[in-house]
Amino acid sequence: MAGSEANSAPKILLISEDPAELDVLQGWLHARDYQVDCAQTSAQVKKQLTVGEAGIVFCSLTMTGPDGLEILRQIKQTTPAVQVVMLSEQEDFHIVRQVMRENALDFLLRPVAEERLLVAAERGVSAYLSEMRREQVYEEAQRRMSDLVLLRQIGETTNRENVLQELLERIIDSITVSVGVESASLMLSEGDGTLKIAAARGLSEEVINSVHISSGQGVSGYVLKTGEPLLIRDLEIESHFHGLVGGERYKTKSLLTVPILLRDRILGVINVSNKLTGQLFGIEDQNLLVTIAHQVALAIENFTLVNSLRQQADTLERINKDLVKFNRARTRMVSNLSHELKTPLTSMMGFVDLALTFFHRLSESELKDYLHQVREEGGNLERLISGMLRLFSIESDRERWQWKAFALDLPLHSALETQTREIAQRHLQVEITVPDDLPELYGDVEKFSMALQALLDNAVKFNREGGRLTVQATVERCQQGPCICLRIANDGASIPADARETIFDQYTQLGDLNTDKPCGVGVGLALVKAVVDRMRGRVGLDEHDEDRTIFKLLLPTVETYHVFDAGE
Numbered sequence: 001m002a003g004s005e006a007n008s009a010p011k012i013l014l015i016s017e018d019p020a021e022l023d024v025l026q027g028w029l030h031a032r033d034y035q036v037d038c039a040q041t042s043a044q045v046k047k048q049l050t051v052g053e054a055g056i057v058f059c060s061l062t063m064t065g066p067d068g069l070e071i072l073r074q075i076k077q078t079t080p081a082v083q084v085v086m087l088s089e090q091e092d093f094h095i096v097r098q099v100m101r102e103n104a105l106d107f108l109l110r111p112v113a114e115e116r117l118l119v120a121a122e123r124g125v126s127a128y129l130s131e132m133r134r135e136q137v138y139e140e141a142q143r144r145m146s147d148l149v150l151l152r153q154i155g156e157t158t159n160r161e162n163v164l165q166e167l168l169e170r171i172i173d174s175i176t177v178s179v180g181v182e183s184a185s186l187m188l189s190e191g192d193g194t195l196k197i198a199a200a201r202g203l204s205e206e207v208i209n210s211v212h213i214s215s216g217q218g219v220s221g222y223v224l225k226t227g228e229p230l231l232i233r234d235l236e237i238e239s240h241f242h243g244l245v246g247g248e249r250y251k252t253k254s255l256l257t258v259p260i261l262l263r264d265r266i267l268g269v270i271n272v273s274n275k276l277t278g279q280l281f282g283i284e285d286q287n288l289l290v291t292i293a294h295q296v297a298l299a300i301e302n303f304t305l306v307n308s309l310r311q312q313a314d315t316l317e318r319i320n321k322d323l324v325k326f327n328r329a330r331t332r333m334v335s336n337l338s339h340e341l342k343t344p345l346t347s348m349m350g351f352v353d354l355a356l357t358f359f360h361r362l363s364e365s366e367l368k369d370y371l372h373q374v375r376e377e378g379g380n381l382e383r384l385i386s387g388m389l390r391l392f393s394i395e396s397d398r399e400r401w402q403w404k405a406f407a408l409d410l411p412l413h414s415a416l417e418t419q420t421r422e423i424a425q426r427h428l429q430v431e432i433t434v435p436d437d438l439p440e441l442y443g444d445v446e447k448f449s450m451a452l453q454a455l456l457d458n459a460v461k462f463n464r465e466g467g468r469l470t471v472q473a474t475v476e477r478c479q480q481g482p483c484i485c486l487r488i489a490n491d492g493a494s495i496p497a498d499a500r501e502t503i504f505d506q507y508t509q510l511g512d513l514n515t516d517k518p519c520g521v522g523v524g525l526a527l528v529k530a531v532v533d534r535m536r537g538r539v540g541l542d543e544h545d546e547d548r549t550i551f552k553l554l555l556p557t558v559e560t561y562h563v564f565d566a567g568e
Helices: 003-008 019-031 040-049 068-078 093-101 114-161 164-179 203-210 218-226 239-244 283-357 364-395 407-417 420-425 445-461 524-534 558-567
Strands: 011-015 034-037 054-060 084-088 108-109 182-188 194-200 230-232 254-264 265-275 402-406 429-433 442-443 468-477 482-491 538-543 548-556
Touching: 011 019, 011 040, 019 034, 019 114, 034 108, 040 068, 040 203, 054 068, 054 114, 054 420, 068 093, 084 114, 093 108, 108 114, 164 182, 164 194, 164 239, 164 265, 164 283, 194 203, 194 218, 194 265, 203 364, 218 230, 218 254, 218 265, 230 283, 254 283, 265 283, 283 364, 364 445, 364 524, 402 420, 402 445, 407 420, 407 429, 407 468, 442 445, 442 548, 445 468, 445 482, 445 524, 445 548, 482 558
Parallel strands: 011 034, 011 054, 054 084, 084 108, 429 468
Antiparallel strands: 182 194, 182 265, 230 254, 254 265, 402 442, 468 482, 482 548, 538 548
């Protein structure tokens, strides 16, 4: 046997109870540079088979304890690649057939000739090496198949998960199983350029939550800085990373870190350590982890894109719902506006036609009454159109604001005066509680008066006959400073809970919520909200248990308004 072949050949195990036979066979094999072990007793046989270093076994058929056939079966069950040659004094056909059925390589008659022994040994070496190569190819194919399954799983995970953290947790689980390690971590780059652990296995919560790695710091920082994979087979001989030697984190002293690259950007790194087999990491592990890191980068990018598309779809859906709602409200507004404009116009035209037709028959007092009616209807028409135009102007920022400090009582009493007639007609009980020492507000008096008029108009219009109309002002502490809390309440049916947010939208009418009440064009409360928002206040409905409606305004004082200004 050539020297190179002998060096690559597996060990040969000789099993026989005849020491003289063992000496002869061992001598012939040693002469051809084979490595040979011998076993005479069942205990020695068990020990040699447990060690499992032999690739070829020459075994006597007539062993005490487990006989040769039992030993053959045991070898083939545990290590099928090992080649077994049986030795026997008898050439019995039934025995030979049974031996060959148990997958023995050959059957030699005793006494064994040297030439037959060496031919069988050479055949055994060739068959064993061929079987080992076949197993390696099979294992490599299995590994590659597992890698492909892993990469497919990572890709499919991207489509299933809606939360990035859940995606990363699934990926790190797949990496741990595929590479076969105790510890693995996936670190992502933060906004400040440092690395933070996003998902990990085999690390304590304290480590996961506390570790922040800068560029160039440690193994992960080195990979972040260079953008190249780092395979360390032995930490003790790596002078750059001596500080990592010792402890449980790197028991095998071997670790592997690869960057997560997306085109020209480094999204993070993947670290693995402590192989379950105790072996060192090799180039195959590095190639696999680099491929996984590429898939992780694509998975993160795809997740980001998919999530962005989902958010855009949700936004578009909300916008579409708002547009549909706005379109319906606008259609309703046009219908109501047509009715609201037509009513005073019809009334005005009717009084004018009557006056013209019966001019010579009407007394002076009757004619004056007709003219008063025309003027009143004209006033209603003017207020209606002005309210809409002012709302559009304020919301489009085309309206000029005369900003100054003012007291609440002036616009409040002015607004109440506009409702004097309606209050008297409905026999409403008015209760006003406004302290004299209220701090001043900051805004446009005329526009704030207009907002108060709209609120009081609703409070009167939707009140029950003989009901209460209450106005109460107090000072409350807001986040930025003192504010004036103004409550305007009226008796009658409360506004439904599901309509509390929408009543301040354009074209939403309180009459829509209670068909027993009158309808308007739906600009009053929208105008209130536009004015109060511009004054940096808030308007809403107050919570209560009574059968009434309470509008609540929180209005910044002069002092608080200027705090807002300073903050901006």
